[in-house]
């Protein structure tokens with residue numbers, strides 16, 4: 469298959485579009501034919517070689533993937549070839565005390581697709597069947613690939629750490645960012661009052677459109693004053 473790989477860490481110039489072995493799905497895994505793979509800042513950090521993400525080289529990045537089921541390894545899943553799917557990028561064992569408690573990010577086996585294991589900047593990617601989710605409704609592959617990792621991060625911050633409850637106020641910095649735009653929508657859907665910030669006036673309407681109740685342009689007003697004055 470073709471893949472965008474790097475054999476050494478560095479800038480964009482280390483990326484090579486080249487042939488790579490097609491992954492072989494083991495029992496419990498699914499081979500997905502990639503239709504869309506979004507870019508996340510994590511792709512840049514991994515390519516540059518930050519110490520937190522040690523990867524064997526050559527490496528295929530790409531954390532946010534949507535595509536079509538190509539092949540299923542073994543039994544035990546209702547997924548079948550041709551299914552339109554996207555991939556939850558957090559890979560874990562699903563059996564340890566942390567996974568069973570819903571804290572899979574604390575699993576000793578926790579990996580992020582495209583960071584510690586080969587990702588979706590390729591024709592095919594293999595992942596555990598438990599991470600493969602049918603694309604809901606009429607979402608395009610590009611739309612389905614746009615949000616998985618930012619959604620994981622935003623969810624963890626809002627509900628795992630902050631334990632946001634309905635009717636609470638929440639401040640989301642940077643509604644124009646990937647995590648910020650997802651957090652605004654999740655917090656609104658959870659029934660919170662959402663205060664958010666943007667860096668230019670043309671983003672105000674977009675932030676409101678995502679569901680923000682109060683939008684502060686931090687280039688023109690103090691965030692602290694704006695939050696205290698919000699009613």
Ligand SMILES: [Zn+2]
Nearest residue numbers: 561564567575
């Ligand atoms: Zn686990």
